Amino acid sequence: MLCERRESPGVVPKFYQHALAIAFAINEINKNPKILPNITLGFHICDSYSNLWMTYRTTLNLLSKRLRFVPNYECDGKKSLLAVIGGLGSDTSVLMADVLGLYKIPQFTYGSLAPGEIHTSQHPYLYHMVPTEDPQYMGIIRLLQHFRWIWVGMFVVDNESGEHFVQTMELLFSQNGICSAFVQRIPQQPNLDDLDETVVEVLLKIYEPLTNQKASACIVYGESVTMVWLRTLIFLQDQENIRYSEYRKVWITTTQIDFILTGPQKYWDLQMFEGAIAFMIHQKDLLQFGEFVQPIKPGWNERDGFLKDFWEQIFDCFFGETIPDSEKCTGEEKLAGLPEPLFGMHLTGHSYSIYNAIYVLAHTFHEKYTSRLRQKTMIENPDVLLQHLQPWQLHPFLQRLSFNNTEGETVSFNEKREIGGGFDIMNVVIFPNNSFHQVKIGRVIPGALEGDEVVIDWDSIVWHRGFNKVVPISVCNEYCHPGFQKKSKEGEKFCCYDCVLCPAGRISNQTDMDDCFKCPEDEYPKENKNGCLPKLVIFLSYEEPLGWSLVSVALSFSLITAWVIGLLMKHKDTPIVKANNRDLTYTLLISLLLCFLSSLLFLGRPGKLSCLLQQPAFGIIFTVAVSCVLAKTITVVMAFMATKPGSNMKKWLGRRTANCIVLSCSLGQLGICSVWLGTSPPFPAFDMQSLSEEIIELCNGGSVIMFYLVLSYMGFLSLICFMLAFLARKLPDSFNEAKFITFSMVVFCSVWGSFVPAYLSTKGKQMVAVEIFSILASSAGLLICIFAPKIYIILLRPELNTKEQIRRWKNK
Template sequence: MNAGTVGFSLKTARCFICRVVTKFYQQILALAFAIDEINENSEILPNISLGFHIYDSYVDARMTYRNTLDLLFHSSRFIPNYNCGFKNNLLGVIGGLDSDTSSSMADILGLYKIPQFSYGSFEPGKNDNSKLPSFYRMVPNEALQYWGIVQLCLHFGWKWVGLLAMDNEAGEHFLQVLEPMLSQNGICSAFTERHKGQLHLMMVNELISEIMKDMSVLLENKANTIVFYGGMSNILALTTKLWFSRNVIPQIIPGYEIPAGKVWIMTVQTDFVSNAYFKMLNIQPFHDGVFHGALFFSVHSNEPLGFTEFLQNIDPLEEKNNGFVKIFWEHAFSCSFPKLGVPPRSRRQCTGEEDLESLPAPVFEMSMTGYSYGIYNAIYAVAHAFYLMYSSRSRLNMEPWLLHSFLLRVSFNNSCGDEIKFNKHGELAAGFDITNLITFLNDSYVRVNVGRLDPETASGGKFTINEDRIEWHEDFTQVPPLSVCSDQCQPGSSKKWKEGEKFCCYDCAPCAQGLVSNRRDMDYCVPCKEDHYPNEHQDQCLPKKPSFLSYTECLGMTLAALALFLAAITALVLGIFIKQRDTPIVKANNRSLTYVLLISLLLCFLCSLLFIGEPQEMTCLLQQMVFGITFSTAISSVLAKTITVVSAFTASNPGHIFRKWVGKRLAHSIVFSCSLLQVGICAFWLGISPPFPELDMNSLSEEIIVKCNEGSASMFYFVLGYMGFLASVSFSVAFLARKLPDTFNEAKFITFSMLVFGSVWLSFVPTYLSTKGKYMVTVEIFSILASSAGLLGCIFSPKCYIIILRPDLNKREQLRRRQR
């Protein structure tokens, strides 16, 4: 390869010579450092030297256009779009720091498809790749920064946030994008202010009035978190107003005091610099610590190997250095170099031995800033792309517009190990650093890396933060600090919105009965699941306990013991009657019916045990069926006994039609037919809708009722109704036959027993319907035991009295004598 020279143009966004922003001198040094590295590295561009020109924008769109055209069509006379007698091997243009300068440059450079690299922020609203095909950004897409601000607020629970943006098109775009994103994530803007970047000369009273108005909105608001979006001029104006508010106005207006404790979230556009204006007014923006603990979104930077040594080796007295270094040195160290023919100034003389490391950060930083790192990487990106183009094409055809296809394909690791490549939109495929600002009394600061924001998806990215490394402002008594319009609602309460205010401002109201809130700041109280219930404080759902009549509890044990006791008595009575089966009192009124009745009552007592314990499928099927059939059999036996008495008395007349029906035949027919009908009813019940186990979640607030669902309630009451019908018939017949002159007339006892039976079951229905859970089962068991015990006591206690205590009366002669 033949040796050649190609060039860059660095177009600064600030007038370095006129305004002397010493901090930005590092950007020029980063450019020179990268050019020197590439020229000394024979592996990147062998036999090719890179050079550069520096132009100034003067922060003026007209001058930006003029200098951009001058860069392209430089000759002895400025003639736009005409180039003669000057060969400018221009590869690309780097600039500018702010979006307005970049946009003005792109209007011209885009026409000639010359690659332009912006190392500052460029709002997405203007970054249309179809309109600016030659534009490349050395910072990530600003949309990722918006997403990161939202994630930062969500992470620390900041729901009441102030927004302060520069008063221009970029600031308006920032507010239009960020405010809806905050609202969608449950964050409110406490205020929205547009901030001018300059303080106009005015009377002292007017200046103080304007500052007090602005600062009262910013700092007296309840919001402890303020998001600031602005460039150098905006942060200079804000810093000046804050300094006046805390150091000048309190001396003029006694009692005026503005708290300093705020969390400032600074966007990537913001950078603290020092200028002559601060020195003239002796403004020390970091002495009061207003910005101490601020969180910055910064362009990711790293420290290239050798850059610190490169800065330390700068000698302003050497002739080979460019003219900027002496101007920088004089303003940075407040000294002056002697000049031929110019009398020395009053301030001290520069020796050239001053230490750059002694300068505070607002004046100059020794570590490479994000903007300088962007310039450094832009030089290397063009060098790699140019090498690819130079290797694949003729040297004679090296036009700047040919670089685009290679720039979009270039991918390399720089000396720091960071991967440098562009996405399809010409943006650097990288993320942001989150840094914490630590200020000192000597008006300097350091930034501590506390987090990272990496792009991962189209809708957002990966957010990481290390809270332990963050140093908050000393005014905060709670860390991390809160920034809310209303205090958080504690569990057990929910938000109650205030009419006419933003949704972040609310009162707290206790949850209504049956509802809970188990987290802070819940919008609404919610019901528990069916199998849970609210605790006393309504901040937690507790599992409901299953409720059924158990053998282990006192009530279940009592009923079971009572059932077994009555069953034992019934079995004892049956044994007595079997043993005394040949005695007259047992033979009276059909001995076999007595046995059937006693066995039925025994089963009635025992069937109550089916209702105790956890309901199962089989027990649910047997409960009502066994109960219905055994009771029907018992009542049928009683009815048969009653009819036997009536028929026996009527059939005693010779030739009566009932005479041939008197005896066991009639009694057995009554018991069999009446019981068979109940069996048919139960079978039909099982066929259409049988009982089944059921969990009732809603009847009781703290318990799950485990019960047997009847399946068909109408069939259940039909079974009860049929038994009631049999009891009514038996009662009616017995009542009519109570005065018949029989040897041992049972009709009186049957009448009384049916009266007890009916009273029990008539009271059962309303009581059963008015109770819930295991108490419904208790009512049914009690009704079974009470009605069965009534039958047993009323019918058999007189007979047992005679058999056991008065055996002398249990003789045929005694019965006949009583009959006569």
């Protein structure tokens, strides 16, 4: 004997389908000779009237004898109760399980229950025809994440299940960057006859959430009656315009909710629920069910105590002798064509679960029946089998049961005594005549890999017409556009924030980013900070104005130096050229020529060879030049000292001493450069940090210490040369160059003294240009200060370039 339970007082027309699903399934089984041949199944339907006392009373009545309420007493015919189907909600299921569990009677729930509401260990004889609500929670989260709905309202039934749902969703919200805009609790049982203070208070509380324009997405959790109660509250709030109300929301309903019409709500508009997204128990459309239901009329089954009330409610007519003909039910009304919320010709998810539950029991009985045959203990009369069969004997067969139902779907229980199948995700399309069609847009698949547990055809969703075919937005405030980042508001939830511009050097390329980030090293932020642009690779090239200007200067001075060399070689036998060591003069001029040309190594794209040669060549060549100037200065000093009586300095005068000075000083710099190249040589590199919008292609010095050691050594020689030349500037010697060397060393030291701070304070091409300028300026200073007077005498005052003038000058 089977029991099914309805969830609201009176007959809810759409729930009558649950009873018909039982009758349809048992009718199929009784006609099927392959299942339980010669055995006829029966059923009994009872109602708890949504009352706890009636639930207990009805359950105990099933365990009593036929005419008296005396549990456990068997003095006359007893009902053959082998299993119970029910209830839809957790409250009814728990109350039934508390009683039925004492007798180990299998109980099958056909509604999706919240985890923890019914503990498997406490109710070992309870079987679930659908999964628990766990997968549904993640399905809702994935839906909200896809459309970026982070400001979501919740309407929940005011009971333990609703409280569990709120706590679970609040935790999942915080883990996935979503906030609840409000949580509005709806009374479990509406009392429309007495609009007392409680109802008025609920009306006042619900009005503000309904008119909250920011929270476009609203989750409704509860049962079908919860939706009835919600619609009633909306109607009471806006009675005049209820058919045209634009409560523009995306309603997300849970598995226990079905859109139903009952009582006066049959005439209310359902358009406000257009575009709703409903999580529903998995179902299959059985065509045979529609054929079974279509011929139903009053009187089709005298034992159906619900049909009369159902018929009167669904067709707004009455049975009775005193009823006017205009209001009397004719019995010829047709169920086909009724609006889906009123009564459906297709099985709902709950009815499909009931259908499967009947087949589970039938296959279980069949397994028990065939096992008796295999044991050759079959009683001759098959009906006696059920009389001797005890409910507790079914559990071993139920736990290992697995079969394909009439639609080819596998039905079996897992270790938690649950049947899989997941949930269907439906999109509600409502038509002008108040009928609607539920379009399947996806599924929730329990046990799937993370990220694959929810499959939805996003493009097929139909939205409420108030959204003008645009995907709704459900946020606390406008999205932060690229180029901005979120800044939380004090005292408000994290979903409510201000948008502030990204700080310097950072960007955001997506909407609603928590933090801005830096561009890759080879890119820089756009002006509006919503993306990155590739940095331009720069180096001091020959083609740009600065480059060819420096090249022109370097080549010009190189030509002038070459001309000076040629001029001095032409007048090599004149006293002014022969004075102060003619070989030193030529060596100095050649080194200056190379100094001018060495600056060209710093121009153009850096390469391995050019980087290796730049600094060492510059350091060695300049050291040779400074060494020559130092040798000239020392020669002047030694020549003066040699003129003193009794001096032995004459033997040190000559080319050998000057050559030794130049060679020894140059070898010192050569040693430093050799160590530099041997330990940490310069190499081509890219500087991506110094400039915000450009990449500097340069020569990395390798060792900064060695670079400044080269400069320090050259500066040390220059300082000694300057000091000696300054002291010897007024010595009475023919063509004394000390004064000119002093001027040249002042220029030389000034240039390289200012080079260090200028070099450190510049970046990119300017840094290279500073070094080239220092090389050209210091080389030009030496060339002009030392050789300009000689050129002046040779070209413009040749009369001074004679021995007589030299002697006259010495005798002054």
